[in-house]
Amino acid sequence: MASTSAYSSKSELSVAQESSIDDAYLAPEARFECPICLAWLRDPLLTSCGHRFCRKCIESWLQRENPCCPVDNMKLTKDDIFPDNFTRREINQQRTKCPNIVRGCLEQLNPLDVESHLLVCEFRPPELPDNEKLRCFYVNWGCEEKFEDEPELEKHLEQKIHKHLNMISDACRKLTISQASGSSVIAQEANFWDPPSKNDQPSMSDSGNINELLKALYEKIVILEQKTREQDIIIANMTEQIQSTTLSMSKISLRHCNGCYLWYFKDFKSKISIMRNDHRNMYYSPGFYTSPNGYKLCIRLNISPYNQNSIAILIHMMKSEHDNTLDWPFSGRLTITLIHPVDASKNIKETMMTRPALDAFQKPVQEMNPKGFGYTEFALIEELFSQGYIDNNHLVVKVQAHPV
Known part of the structure; x- marks a missing residue:
């Protein structure tokens, strides 16, 4: 499925750049969010059943065997989708601060332009050396594995989730113990795992490693939510087909x-x-x-x-x-x-x-x-x-x- 979120350009953005994208950019309002890629609507289209999608997302979706709306399963064809120029204008009027504001960038951008801006922003963090680009994203937490290409790295990240979480857990436990000053270790661990507000701006005093961890985990959650939604739709369609087939079989015996x-x-x-x-x-x-x-x-x-x-x-x-x-x-x-x-x-x-x-x-x-x-x-x-x-x-x- 085509995805137009900021995370679809990992080959062009360094890991450090990805970790700097703020929550305001990652979480558009519900009316501006594509239900398929869960990102800002790009070239929005409106369906006859009243739902909005990115053009690439819905056109790719309708190439399936039984095309239907991903939200309500209503049958759709290419004739049932129309350009939504009103929503396009609304999104173009939105403004968000550059994720590198903590480093001094004062640009206010259209949310759809953030990705391209990060490639040329003069305040972007320095790129990692070539020999570090294919290191695991969790190298700071103890994972020393290296990879020859991006697909191999992606496969590693998907298969070693539990290993990485154990590394993070061990590191956070040590950090909590070292920072304990009068408060119980249990209370500090509970505070550490409280989810951050999506609208909070990153603080200069926050630990870089913790911010990187939260961004990576947020990305993983978005991907898993998208896959879960897709699987739910597939299961619902299969259930409907099974019920229809069962009814047809019962009628065959009568005929x-x-x-x-x-x-x-x-x-x-x-x-x-x-x-x-x-x-x-x-x-x-x-x-x-x-x-x-x-x-x-x-x-x-x-x-x-x-x-x-x-x-x-x-x-x-x-x-x-x-x-x-x-x-x-x-x-x-x-x-x-x-x-x-x-x-x-x-x-x-x-x-x-x-x-x-x-x-x-x-x-x-x-x-x-x-x-x-x-x-x-x-x-x-x-x-x-x-x-x-x-x-x-x-x-x-x-x-x-x-x-x-």
Whole structure:
């Protein structure tokens, strides 16, 4: 990902120069901060969903496989981003002091010009000798390793975080003990690790090593926050894709069941109680198909309107995207079976032929035909319990639909 922060030019700025960049430059206001690189907006663009990004950052981001807004995951294309000239003018009007103010530079700069100014500032600290440029940044804390090129140094800094923190901890413990004067060592260590205010100007009396440490740690935190934000977005997108795939797979099984569907009617006892309290309550199965491009049906189960001790099972025709290619009314054979979980010989099975003249088998004009066809007294509820049809509080209903 393209980053436009001051830390992207390490090959041009010495370590001493990097350590002098003040917190005011590193921490722009939220409205001027790019959510991708976490630095000042450069050539800002505004998305159709109302978020601002650096031009290079968002254009690089949109080159991904599934381009979307890094903030709210809204789908984006290049046509959904526009130049934000108002914000550009606001940033150009901002002024910040040169980070080398402690050395005498009184320049007040646009935040975007600080990086280039540091390369020519007459008050910049002297560059390290050539043989010192590829020393570890933590050389003052005891790390003596040297490197041939920048990538090797970067790899070392990423892999040896714990080693460097241990070095810093040991050095700070010794410093705290040596500076103790009447106050407890524990209290001084606690004060030492208090985070500095972002708006505080560096003090001439501060230890150079401590300032260098804080700047390096701040840089590492910014990089880790950026990587964490990117990973969170990737995980959210993958979760959404998995959920979508799972839903699609469940629909595939319904479309390719060839008219033979097993409905696991769960939580049977509580649902029977609900339906007995109010006969208007009914339960419907998901829609299933007689073939991938065939008729769509569903099962309805409710308390019999004529006998509250019996269940009614009926079949309803449902609207599908292929109805115009099918012959109407639906004509065929329907078989309803209550499955006994242990003894198949006890299965309750009924077969019926459709009646084309009935409204139940006409072409649906709404999501589901209000008229169903089946048995209003299919089985006694008490017998379902006593003869073991209810297994683990589930009732299994099998329906086979064969058009002719």
